[in-house]
Structure formats: structure tokens, C-alpha cells
Amino acid sequence: MKWLSDDKLDHLRTVVTNPDFSSTKYTFIKELGRGGMGAVYLAEDRELNRLVAIKVLNTPEISEDMRNRMVREAQIIAGLEHPGIVPVHDVGTLPDGRVFYAMKFVRGSRLDEYAAVNDSIRDRLRKFQAVCDAVAFAHAHGVIHRDLKPQNIMIGSFGEVLVLDWGVAKILKKPYTNHTNQSVQSVNGFNTSAGTIIGTRDYMSPEQARGEIDQLDERADVYSLGAVLHFLLKDQPKPGKAAEAICLKARADAKDDRYSSASELSADIGRLLDAEPVSAYRENAFEKAGRWVSKNRFLVLLVLAYLLMRIFFVFTSRP
Amino acid sequence: MSKPLIGVILGAVLGVIDGLTAWFTPAVRDQLGGIVIGSTLKGIIAGIAIGFFAKKFHSLPIGIVFGLLVGAFLAWLVAFMQGGYYFEIILPGTLVGLIVGFATQKYGNTPATANS
Numbered sequence: 001m002k003w004l005s006d007d008k009l010d011h012l013r014t015v016v017t018n019p020d021f022s023s024t025k026y027t028f029i030k031e032l033g034r035g036g037m038g039a040v041y042l043a044e045d046r047e048l049n050r051l052v053a054i055k056v057l058n059t060p061e062i063s064e065d066m067r068n069r070m071v072r073e074a075q076i077i078a079g080l081e082h083p084g085i086v087p088v089h090d091v092g093t094l095p096d097g098r099v100f101y102a103m104k105f106v107r108g109s110r111l112d113e114y115a116a117v118n119d120s121i122r123d124r125l126r127k128f129q130a131v132c133d134a135v136a137f138a139h140a141h142g143v144i145h146r147d148l149k150p151q152n153i154m155i156g157s158f159g160e161v162l163v164l165d166w167g168v169a170k171i172l173k174k175p176y177t178n179h180t181n182q183s184v185q186s187v188n189g190f191n192t193s194a195g196t197i198i199g200t201r202d203y204m205s206p207e208q209a210r211g212e213i214d215q216l217d218e219r220a221d222v223y224s225l226g227a228v229l230h231f232l233l234k235d236q237p238k239p240g241k242a243a244e245a246i247c248l249k250a251r252a253d254a255k256d257d258r259y260s261s262a263s264e265l266s267a268d269i270g271r272l273l274d275a276e277p278v279s280a281y282r283e284n285a286f287e288k289a290g291r292w293v294s295k296n297r298f299l300v301l302l303v304l305a306y307l308l309m310r311i312f313f314v315f316t317s318r319p
Numbered sequence: 320m321s322k323p324l325i326g327v328i329l330g331a332v333l334g335v336i337d338g339l340t341a342w343f344t345p346a347v348r349d350q351l352g353g354i355v356i357g358s359t360l361k362g363i364i365a366g367i368a369i370g371f372f373a374k375k376f377h378s379l380p381i382g383i384v385f386g387l388l389v390g391a392f393l394a395w396l397v398a399f400m401q402g403g404y405y406f407e408i409i410l411p412g413t414l415v416g417l418i419v420g421f422a423t424q425k426y427g428n429t430p431a432t433a434n435s
Contacts, residue, residue, distance in 0.1 A: 298421065299418070299421060299422060299425070302414070302417065302418045302421060303418060305414065306333070306411065306414045306415065306418060307336075309410065309411060309414060310336070310337070310340045310411060313340070313407050313411070314340060314343040314344075
């Protein structure tokens with residue numbers, strides 16, 4: 001009897017576990033990650049000669065609903081054409097019946113990894129604003145993400161920001177119509193039953209944590225964005241009162257107290273970056289003056305230099 | 320606020336301050352009124368020139384250099400007419416030009432071009 005070596009056993013295990021892309025134009029390279037519903041693999045598109053990320057359902061023994069859900073997820077992402085949302089290239093079925101979709105392979109790091117090596121508050125706020133803009137775009141198309149967290153946000157090698165994992169997204173309205181909440185659907189096209197908790201606990205809104213599926217709207221994502229902002233600010237020694245106020249407003253327990261939209265939150269972040277007054281914080285006269293001086297530092301220095309020079313001439317020209 | 324208006328206001332304010340400092344020089348204190356008026360006019364002229372330049376050319380370094388040159392030239396003119404105090408007049412005048420050049424490039428609206 002001949003025993004198989006560990007290497008051969010590992011190889012066999014990999015062959016059995018990994019998806020069979022033989023009937024597609026993709027060549028398997030490696031697994032990138034695994035979630036509750038599916039796994040993401042790195043593969044090469046042989047026709048276009050480029051790397052792609054392919055999301056595949058975990059097991060072939062999966063319900064028709066789950067298959068529909070995957071296809072719907074791919075369709076939702078494909079419908080959201082925005083630089084901040086990872087584009088879907090292709091959707092198909094593997095020989096074993098599993099549904100897959102291929103998307104852009106993003107080289108870079110997750111937001112939490114990015115924050116670990118980049119402590120500039122301005123850089124972090126700029127990235128965060130880009131996330132808000134991508135989410136606001138999805139909201140404008142009637143889609144809420146429902147699982148926004150640093151692990152679902154990628155920073156590409158050129159600094160581009162991409163929001164990933166729209167697997168639990170929810171359609172609030174048909175795009176370009178005003179039928180808000182008339183046909184509330186989750187990504188599979190079926191209602192998610194009330195009481196179901198979807199999302200990640202540290203980043204989900206109170207209404208989401210209570211499983212109030214029918215109550216969810218854009219402000220649930222605004223709460224999650226506030227939690228992401230809190231994550232980005234928590235290691236900053238002095239994030240500033242305005243930044244803290246924005247964070248608190250976005251993460252308000254009552255959704256009526258939050259920003260009404262991601263674009264409103266993005267606008268406040270923009271004002272914060274431009275040293276303008278933000279809607280979430282009422283500053284006093286000293287803070288206003290300090291902000292003006294900080295914003296116009298060079299002009300203030302020039303005028304001070306001028307005044308100092310005048311004083312110098314006054315004293316030196318005296319007999 | 321338009322760039323030329325910013326130039327005029329800043330030029331006038333700095334011109335007034337510039338003129339008022341003559342009070343600290345007892346020899347010219349009795350001519351203070353004329354000095355303040357002259358200095359304010361000089362600031363306004365510099366502000367108008369630098370402000371209109373900023374409206375046409377959008378470049379911070381070029382705007383600053385232009386401000387410096389205008390400020391220095393007008394101050395030299397004043398010193399030349401007065402026949403002295405070159406350093407005391409040209410240096411502050413040049414700095415006023417620099418400040419107005421910087422401010423008019425950085426602040427103020429440029430009117431949008433109307434499409435007919």
C-alpha cells in the first residue's frame with residue numbers, strides 16, 4: 001500500500017474545493033476570501049488577458065432563491081455605474097450549477113488596513129467623503145447597502161475608493177421613479193422577513209439591529225457611514241469638535257436626528273475639509289475666528305509681517 | 320465680491336494704515352492728512368491694477384509677482400516725488416502689493432463668461 005504525501009493530499013483537497021472554471025473563459029488562480037453566501041476567487045480572464053475577482057456561491061446544493069439572489073446582486077451592482085462602486089464584468093453558471101459573477105479585481109487595501117498605516121485625518125476624511133458619494137449614488141438609484149463597514153471598502157493603489165459587497169443590499173424603489181418604498185425588496189427579489197438581522201453589529205443602525213426590515217431607508221446607511229467615520233476618527237488625538245459633531249449626528253439613535261442622506265453627510269465632510277462651518281456644529285465667535293485664521297494662514301502672516309515692519313520703521317526712524 | 324473690488328478695499332485699508340504710521344514721525348506729522356490721502360490713493364490704484372490683473376490671469380505666483388512690481392513701482396514714484404525715504408516707502412509699498420496680489424488671486428469671484 002502506498003501512502004499519499006501531504007503535498008498531494010493538499011493538492012487534491014484544493015482541486016475538490018475550488019470551483020471548476022473549465023467551461024468559462026477564466027483560469028483559477030487563488031481564493032481571496034470567503035463569506036456567508038459565497039467565496040471570492042482571483043482568476044485570469046484569458047480572452048481579455050486581465051485579472052478579475054469572481055464571486056461564486058459556496059455550495060452547489062443551494063436553493064433557487066439563493067441563485068436568484070446572486071444574479072440579482074450582480075444585476076444591482078452592474079446597474080450602479082459609478083467610479084466608487086466595483087464594476088461587474090460578467091455573470092454565468094459553473095458546470096456544477098453554481099452561479100458566479102466576475103468583477104474588477106481591485107489592487108489595494110481595505111479601509112481598515114489603509115487607516116492602520118495612514119493617520120492623516122485629512123486623507124481619511126477625503127476617502128470617507130468618496131465612500132459617502134458612492135453610497136449617495138446608490139441611494140439615488142434606490143439601493144441601500146445595509147452592510148457598510150471598513151472591511152467592505154477598498155482603497156485602490158491609485159487612491160481610488162470602492163464600495164464592495166452589495167450582497168445584502170435592498171432596493172427601495174425602482175431607479176428613476178418616485179415610487180419610494182412601494183415595492184420594498186431585498187436583492188433576491190423577495191421580501192426579507194421582519195425580524196431578520198442583516199449587517200454587522202458594530203456598524204448597523206438601531207432599527208437594523210432590531211430587525212425592523214420595513215423601517216430601513218437611506219438613513220440606515222447614514223448610520224453605518226457614521227460608524228465608519230467613528231472608526232476613522234477614534235485613534236485621532238484631536239479630531240476636532242466639528243468632526244465629532246458630524247460623527248454624532250450621523251450615528252444618532254433616532255433616524256430623524258441623522259443626516260437625511262449620504263450626500264448631505266458628504267457635503268458636511270466637504271465643508272469640514274474646506275474649513276467652512278458644518279451643519280452639525282454651531283461654533284462660537286472664537287471658534288469662527290480661529291477657523292478663519294487657520295484657513296487664511298498665509299494672508300494673516302503677510303499682514304502681520306507688514307504690521308511688524310511698520311512698527312520696526314516707526315521705532316528706527318525716530319530721532 | 321469681485322477681484323477688483325477686493326483689490327480696492329484691501330489697497331485702501333492698507334493705504335490708510337500705511338499713511339497713519341506717518342504720525343509716529345514728528346517731522347511729517349503736520350502733513351498727516353495729505354500723506355493719508357496720498358497713501359490711500361496709491362493703495363486704491365495698486366488695488367485696481369492688481370485686481371483687474373487677477374481677473375484676467377489666474378495664477379497665484381504670477382499674481383504675487385505682479386502685485387510686488389506694481390506696489391514697488393508706485394512706492395518708488397512716491398519716494399521719487401518726495402525726494403527721499405526710499406527704503407521706508409518702497410519696502411512697505413512692495414509688501415502691500417504682495418498682499419493685494421495674493422488676496423486677489425485667492426479670493427473673489429471671477430464672473431462667468433456669458434454664452435450668447
